[in-house]
Amino acid sequence: MSEPTLTLADCLQPAWHVPPHVRALVTTRVGGVSQPPYGGWRDGQDVPGGLDLGLHTGDDPAHVHENRARLLALAGVPAAWLEQVHGDVIVRADEAIDLDAPVRADASVTQVPGVACLVMVADCLPVLFADEAGRAVGAAHAGWRGLVGGIVEKTAQRVAELARSRCEGVQAYLGPAIGPQAFEVGSEVRDAFMAAAEGAERAPTSAAFAPHEHEAGKYWADLYGLARLRLLRLGITRVTGGDACTVTERARFYSYRRDRVTGRMAALVWLAR
Numbered sequence: 001m002s003e004p005t006l007t008l009a010d011c012l013q014p015a016w017h018v019p020p021h022v023r024a025l026v027t028t029r030v031g032g033v034s035q036p037p038y039g040g041w042r043d044g045q046d047v048p049g050g051l052d053l054g055l056h057t058g059d060d061p062a063h064v065h066e067n068r069a070r071l072l073a074l075a076g077v078p079a080a081w082l083e084q085v086h087g088d089v090i091v092r093a094d095e096a097i098d099l100d101a102p103v104r105a106d107a108s109v110t111q112v113p114g115v116a117c118l119v120m121v122a123d124c125l126p127v128l129f130a131d132e133a134g135r136a137v138g139a140a141h142a143g144w145r146g147l148v149g150g151i152v153e154k155t156a157q158r159v160a161e162l163a164r165s166r167c168e169g170v171q172a173y174l175g176p177a178i179g180p181q182a183f184e185v186g187s188e189v190r191d192a193f194m195a196a197a198e199g200a201e202r203a204p205t206s207a208a209f210a211p212h213e214h215e216a217g218k219y220w221a222d223l224y225g226l227a228r229l230r231l232l233r234l235g236i237t238r239v240t241g242g243d244a245c246t247v248t249e250r251a252r253f254y255s256y257r258r259d260r261v262t263g264r265m266a267a268l269v270w271l272a273r
Contacts, residue, residue, distance in 0.1 A: 006031040006051065006070040014173035016240045019134035024269040026126065026175045027051050028252045032067035034059055038263040041251045052263025054120055059263060077270050079116035080108050086145040090158050093117045106146050107155040109138035111162040116270035122254040123246050125223050126175035126267030127152055131163035137269045142227060144185065148192045152230045167234040175267040176253055179245030180222035187217045193226060201229055
């Protein structure tokens with residue numbers, strides 16, 4: 001294990017009201033050893049020192065493994081790495097941690113202390129969960145396909161089940177994702193969300209898609225707003241975060257839509273022993 005040269009100052013920490021044994025953080029693009037185009041960003045250019053955590057990005061695997069070691073050294077716990085496929089499969093982090101290869105899933109949950117639920121992102125929305133008593137936690141990777149398919153609600157429900165609590169007692173944190181002024185989508189995305197909207201959700205779902213100023217059939221989608229609607233469906237109102245943009249905040253975040261060849265960040269949550 002590497003020395004914890006990555007620091008909390010390099011990461012984001014959710015501003016949510018959970019018991020102190022619930023730990024969570026979201027990495028940025030700084031604090032590692034990756035080289036351009038997977039590096040950090042300073043003075044208008046890509047510079048060495050990026051914290052790319054994705055083994056599928058084309059980055060030097062040795063750099064990615066070093067970056068992952070730095071993250072786990074900072075967290076002080078092992079993590080369940082997933083092979084994310086934009087679906088709605090949820091696994092137990094404590095059961096996936098010792099597998100020979102990452103399991104194909106887009107969320108994990110656990111009530112076992114000392115194991116981190118982790119998802120990787122570079123524009124898609126990471127959502128972290130914890131119940132109010134700190135009995136269970138979870139992490140979901142929500143691109144638009146996963147979001148319309150229910151990955152956020154399903155993960156929240158699994159956390160509530162493990163905690164033996166009501167969904168209303170679950171808190172959620174929306175990590176950095178592509179913002180509503182940068183997420184351009186076609187009408188098929190809007191149509192998919194409208195088809196899945198229930199009753200009173202239809203008006204706010206429609207409002208989450210602002211028509212493009214210059215291209216007919218194109219919209220600016222509010223991924224954060226759509227996720228809040230799905231959480232509200234379960235009565236979850238204690239939701240924080242949702243105020244960053246991976247595309248426009250270049251110095252802090254990787255963005256696949258902006259750069260195509262780029263790194264991956266991670267959002268993780270765990271129960272301290």
